[in-house]
Amino acid sequence: MKLNNYQYDRLLQQFDEKRLKARYELEQREEEIYTKLPRIKEIDEAIASESVAAGKNALMGDSAALSGLKDRIKALDEEKSKLLTDAGYAADYLQEKYECSKCKDTGFIGTEPCGCFKTAMTELIFEESNVKDIIDRENFSTFNPDLYSDTIESYDKDLQATPYKHMKGVVEKVRGFISEFDKDHRNLLIYGNTGLGKTFLSNCIAREILDSGHTVMYYTTFELFDMLSKYHFRYEDYPRETFSYREGILTCELLIIDDLGTELTSAFTTTQLYSIINERLLAGLSTLISTNLSPAQISGRYGERIFSRLSKDYDFIKLIGEDIRTKL
Numbered sequence: 001m002k003l004n005n006y007q008y009d010r011l012l013q014q015f016d017e018k019r020l021k022a023r024y025e026l027e028q029r030e031e032e033i034y035t036k037l038p039r040i041k042e043i044d045e046a047i048a049s050e051s052v053a054a055g056k057n058a059l060m061g062d063s064a065a066l067s068g069l070k071d072r073i074k075a076l077d078e079e080k081s082k083l084l085t086d087a088g089y090a091a092d093y094l095q096e097k098y099e100c101s102k103c104k105d106t107g108f109i110g111t112e113p114c115g116c117f118k119t120a121m122t123e124l125i126f127e128e129s130n131v132k133d134i135i136d137r138e139n140f141s142t143f144n145p146d147l148y149s150d151t152i153e154s155y156d157k158d159l160q161a162t163p164y165k166h167m168k169g170v171v172e173k174v175r176g177f178i179s180e181f182d183k184d185h186r187n188l189l190i191y192g193n194t195g196l197g198k199t200f201l202s203n204c205i206a207r208e209i210l211d212s213g214h215t216v217m218y219y220t221t222f223e224l225f226d227m228l229s230k231y232h233f234r235y236e237d238y239p240r241e242t243f244s245y246r247e248g249i250l251t252c253e254l255l256i257i258d259d260l261g262t263e264l265t266s267a268f269t270t271t272q273l274y275s276i277i278n279e280r281l282l283a284g285l286s287t288l289i290s291t292n293l294s295p296a297q298i299s300g301r302y303g304e305r306i307f308s309r310l311s312k313d314y315d316f317i318k319l320i321g322e323d324i325r326t327k328l
Helices: 005-036 038-059 069-086 115-128 163-179 198-211 221-233 239-251 267-283 295-302 304-313
Strands: 188-191 216-220 254-260 286-291 315-318
Touching: 005 038, 005 115, 005 239, 038 069, 163 198, 163 315, 188 198, 198 216, 198 254, 198 286, 216 221, 216 239, 221 239, 221 254, 221 267, 239 267, 254 267, 267 286, 267 295, 267 304, 295 304
Parallel strands: 188 286, 188 315, 216 254, 254 286
Antiparallel strands: none
16 A cells, blocks of 8 residues: 555644544543542652652662652552542543554554554545545446447447447456556556446446555546646645645556546646656556547547557557446
């Protein structure tokens, strides 16, 4: 599971806030108990002063300074616990309450991430993927190949298959992409007419990759270029956001760009698209692009430089058939 620097900082901040919350709540309980049971405040002050005094004496060479400290503190703790329970409180009422007792809300046990930190990583990855809600509805468990025609009339001579049989092969190819994701950083370009399930298929892939513990970011091309344009031309207003978005786009393990060709094409968008494609290829990170454009239309719209990158380093998957949305 790979986080970029911004995501990692966010998680560390979350755990800092948990510890601050635990400390604040303890201080509130201490204030309550010290008012109701003043003797407990005296005990806490006695423990603190004896510990400091014993430490100073030990530093001055008094080897016996710490020998009796443990027993004295134990006796004071037992008195404090009895005062609390006699007053109807739990014996540990004046101890910090952590959400995770294993790591005490640090997120780490030694140098290893705690289970709670790993869970928080997964939650953050799903939250920032932009597909958290939709992949509960659009995934392989809800995929229905019967929506695709399997008649002689629908037979595609170029692909030598009906839409139904062709989609079966597409799903098999996509599952291969998913199963080999850790070993082979491939890229996909899914294209075809409107309503053939390109976005649905992208969401199926996103769900599987997220479930396997990898980072995924999903954007429509309009969202992607609108965001990049906004922060590029107004960087001074959004320096932190610009860095985090750009870092996420370039470092997530799978970037999904949906509906390429629906954006307003300009020199800026073309430059940004090439930069994203090129930098992710150089980093060995996978990208999935879906589009209604044919390969020839992609070449004509975005130029030879981008198309040569795509044709060389992407697996092109064509979807065929009629608009399946009319059958839902």
